[in-house]
Amino acid sequence: MSRRPHSGRHCHLPRRSLVAKSLVIVESPAKAKKIGKILGSDFVVDSSIGHIRDLPRNAAEIPAKYKGEKWARMGVNVENGFEPIYVVPKDKKAQVTKLKKLLKDSDQLYLATDKDREGEAIAWHLLEVLKPKVDVKRMVFNEITEDAILNALQNSGELDQNLVEAQETRRILDRLVGYEVSPVLWKMVRPRLSAGRVQSPAVRIVVQRERERIAFVSASYFSIDAVFETEEKEMFDAKLLTIEEKKIATGKDFDSTGELASKKVVLLDEDAARDLQQKLTGQAFSVTDVDRKPYTRKPKAPFRTSTLQQDALRSLRFSSSRTMSAAQRLYENGFITYMRTDSTTLSESALTAARNQVAGLYGKEYLPDAPRTYGTAKGAQEAHEAIRPAGDAFQMPTDVAKQVNSDEAKLYELIWKRTIASQMANARGERLAVRIAGESTDGRATVFGASGLTITFPGFMRAYVEGSDNPEADLDDKEKHLPAMAEEDDLTAVKIDAVGHDTKPPARYNEASLIERLEELGIGRPSTYASIISTIQDRGYVWKRGAALIPSFTAFATVGLLEEHFSDLVDYEFTARMEADLDDIAAGETESRPWLRKFYLGNGAPGLAQMVVERLGEIDARQVNSFPIGEDDNGQLVEARAGRYGP
Template identity: 50%
Template sequence: MSKPLVIVESPAKAKTLARFLGNQFRVEASVGHVRDLPENASEVPESIKKETWGRIGVDVDNGFKPYYVVSSDRKSRIRELKAAVKDASEVLLATDPDREGESISWHLREVLKPKGSVKRIVFHEITEEAVREAIEQARDIDLKLVDAQESRRILDRLYGYMLSPVLWKKVQTGLSAGRVQSVAVRLIVEREEERRAFRRSTCWDLDAKIRAGETQFVATLVRVGEERVATGKDFDPTTGALVGRNVRLLDEASAKTMREVLAGRLPWTVTGVEEKPTSQRPSAPFTTSTLQQEANRKLGFSADRTMSAAQRLFQDGVISYHRTDSTTLSDKALRESARAIKDMYGEAFYGGARQYQTKVKNAQEAHEAIRPTDFGQRPQSLSLPPDEARLYELIWKRTVASQMADARLLRTTLEITATGADRRPHVFTASGKAIQFAGFLRAYVEGSDDPAGELGDQEILLPKLSVGDHVTAPGQGPLTLAGLDPKAHETLPPPRYTDASLVKTLEEDGIGRPSTYASIIQTIERRGYVWRQGKALVPSYTAFAVTSLLKDHFGQLVELGFTGRIEEDLDQVSNGDLDRTQFLEQFYNGLDDWPGLRHLVTNEDRIEYPVIELGVDPATGQKIVVRIGRYGAYAQMGDANASIPEDIAPADFTIEQALKLLKDRTDGPQSLGADPKTGLPVYVLTGRFGPYVQLGEAPEKGSKEKPRRASLTKNDQPDSITLDRALELLSLPRLVGHDAETGQDIIANFGRFGPYVKRGDEFRSLGTDADVFGVTLDQAIELFKQEKKGRRRTASRTVLREVGLHPESQAKIEILEGRYGPYVTDGTTNASVPKDVLVDALTLEESVGLLKAREGAPAKKGRGRAPARGAGRTMGTATARKRPTKRSA
């Protein structure tokens, strides 16, 4: 007997839905998008290959008609879905409740062509109540939302496919441009430029430690007479010059002199006491953007790691939909959160039902905020994987706190005045904060991008003092001076962007959609435009070159305001206020002061190779520039050039360092001596991967023979390395011994992740660098008997993730980084990871589904040889070279 068919995107979501719907419905998964614009030359339909726009897959001459194709790894899934549709009494399309989900539903309808009833159902949480309510309110597909999503897809295709080839010709092959991606890179580069231009300055002040009974607090000198004591904000960040008006700059000598004078002029007098009761409101529940920001601040999660964990929580029915701009909560959520607050904290901590207004530009998709689906499921009561558990706790606490009472605080400011030798008042101040009623702070305290900001949220208790009280020497009264210390403060350059601060800036300027930020950051990192230094996003010199080219020749395309206006136009398309074709026509062919993308790209001959100016040699006045070469960035002065190590941030690369690299390259390698065994000289050199030692001379061009080389470890310095140490490094890999049980040799060496031992294809990490030379055969064998410790992937690994074991073959399933992007493999079959699926979000079931879909599919043509120039995926297919660490050989 036929029954309704429900189609969702992922197997995990399908499995959760099937639990609620039982045998009344059949639930299937599309496994992401079912079709898209062609991604490479082999997918372009024969009917359009000869057209000038065929490579793009969009007919720019006739209403921007897109040509969609079903990729080979989706065809078997489509066949299965078509068979399921034939047996269904009706089809319910239950893809995600946003524009992209609406578009996927439309594509499913167009591809499957059901003959019976087709309806769209939308739910913002995967609970039985929400799903059944959505089925009762089934509707038609919203074609306005589909138009908006299709417009976005076509716009991004035009942008990427027309600008990326310019970057290939003028900068480096394999680079990509993107409507939001390029703006994000520009922001990161401009922040690095600010850091490079920054000039450090130092100022001093005095900290007075004052004791009142058992309490001690610190008061800081803020004013001398009518002059403020200079602080960091009084200096120009680019020149380091003092720009604050009516301020007094203290240096070390004057601060120490002032200490001696003021310490001898006791007593001081309390001249001001101000107590100000204030209240503090809780933050709104999470949106996509604020969740990414807070998870980065508090948990150290990257944006894609946050979204991957949130995706799994949503699919398991634990939280509501995680792609949302809304800060509102449903009546049901308001009731449940109120009950949880009263049960856990007491009636006094419930602040009454609160709704929050979003402050985001171009906010769309009227969903709820991200919240637990059941507030009774407290974080400690659920058994979840580590990432999901930590993220769920964050979401639960933030949502509950948003409905709690305001915190009541008492802020106190003390003013204490000493008299200097010149009779002028020297004013010290101390600020405190006492929590009179914790309110929502019992549950949650919001993080800050500024560490000092988080310290400011801590409770600081000051003693009860009155105007006229005196600060005396120890033993002479209840309020005494316990110490007076000069303190130096160095001005700091503007901080580099993190995932949190970049997401915040993009959202505030209306650039892109918060649901895409995770994939944007993941893309610019994978393409080699940025690398990570802790949480900080550091731009590469390639990013500098690309940004320079785009700003000089395609300026409007990377302007924040222009990109934000595009989002506003897309919103108008989704509302039916702007015709899709008219919008695309204006972007492509131009309007008023906007020349149009087509015109900009056709004049590419005016574009010169971008160079980054570093400065001049103070001795000769010659200009030093940075260029991007086949093997990375290099410094150039006249005819001399030298590779720049990839682990040096552009803002930290100085003229002095450049001159040293150029001098070392011009003078030739530094010889440490000769190897006693071979008689060959041993050199220490610096390359794009950092310093290394080399045995023998460099080979002539064209020679296939290469001298033996070894990277220096993080504990080795090029200026102090000895011949013995260099020979020790060159002796690697070291044969530890022969494992008789397995019949394999064990070797020790340094790798990109540190010291290790290897037996066949197995690796085990060693504790210290010295272990490479000291580990014994017995110790190494014992290491292999121990379970291998997991290691989170880094940007330089080929294996992105181990998914699990295949349920049928028990083969290990992994996700690898390939030439055309990430792919799933079980060692026999390879299947591309859909571009709309985050690597960390792919489940074992989904991976198996991709592999099964790939089995039996026709082999892709042309994979046996390199594609012709421009014949492959035009936008962002070449995987950027991974950043090696200092230990990479």
């Protein structure tokens, strides 16, 4: 008779023989350990330790029968339907042998890899390599909890061949781009460089921002800042907005060349600002307008992969890879749902759990009338919920912290706060805008402005404010109180200052803003953001100064070469279309082989293979490796040149 898994609940698992057991295969040992505890002794749970097969990584891995073929170096038969050569790497052979042995003693095989393209592909490769003679089922789940695992077991199904096809197509595509274009970079820029379908556009984004910064011309301007005092001796800050009904220029009014974008504003240079400061000092001022407007702020949607990485950097100073490593461990140990997703959906049970926790912690007045739902971005293809605490009742961060390391505890708390806040009421308050008029000694009419915000009901901000790991402190920062004022109230200018400013170039990307930009452009997917960020740093294209991402000279040279000679490979729209096409293949709406054939061999226009042959002779290595970095004191263009061993 079968033993029931470790649970007090009643569940209906199939009866087993006294000897044979079911084999369940997952990706990681940690996941196997957790699921093994849930399923009990009638199941053997082991892991593939990631992918067990891949394209050959080097010449030594190419099977002997293919070594004479021209296409063998790529591991893809581009002459016969783009058939890939799959090999089991040396470091995976022992694990494959172990799994085969376990399968011999089993009467059922459950493939329980992740519920996405990579997971589906791992499951398919396991089928191909293990060649099971027993019944095979596909188990999918979004969290590693007892209920989720038992439900997945009882509702197991078949592999999704469309997902497998999409992953294989993506792998072949990346191999074709990398193996055809990277050698061009070796010859023209520097040895051991790599080009990538997603990697290269990501580098271009960083390079383009640096070009903007290099070309940027700073402009100087002054503002007039004042401290006013009411008749009740309460003080507040204000800024000069207009003079003679003309707006005072601020940094937003300048373009990247340092010129004013509009002639309708007044530019205060230092002399004009100092003169106006003197002529306003000691003058009479009064309130001319008090505008009160209701303030409402809605909570953000629960985390998806990209927003988790962005907020973990802002709030916790975690890199993308650090965030995903901690999230992986939290998922594998049953604390959060699957962490590679572009969905913001919460299940019915999760909505109930969140609302119950809100009511218990903050009171029913913090609950909206109905559960909140959030739209999922167009093209979302990961079949998961948002990232949230696992289970039908969310564990408190203080309880989880006792079971995990510091990074995991901090990340769980961030996920918990965001999930809870997503189901809380709006923050409410009042915005106040005040206008103050006065006249300079030479008769010029001036208007100062001050604004304030008062939060009357914090709502979701009690639990979470984006970009802060201390919501209560951030709530205080968000509020700016102004004294009670009414029209025609007299004010005293306690202090008037002329303050100098310089316009700033656009900020460099950090990991969070680069991921945000990639997502805006439709480049990459939840499973790839962290690896993109890591790869462009590991390959020497980008380095960090603090949190800022700075392109190397090699990045400038590489992007310049690709823009001129292989423009599609760094074109954002082209790359996004390829991502969308892969989504269509995953949905069964597009056939992969004709698509690969068109990309590589061409259809009317040259494909990648022909482009590489034709363009190689056109590339001027000296020109590619030279790029402008500014001008000298005489206005002459200054160029930097990237050599094989540096600039």
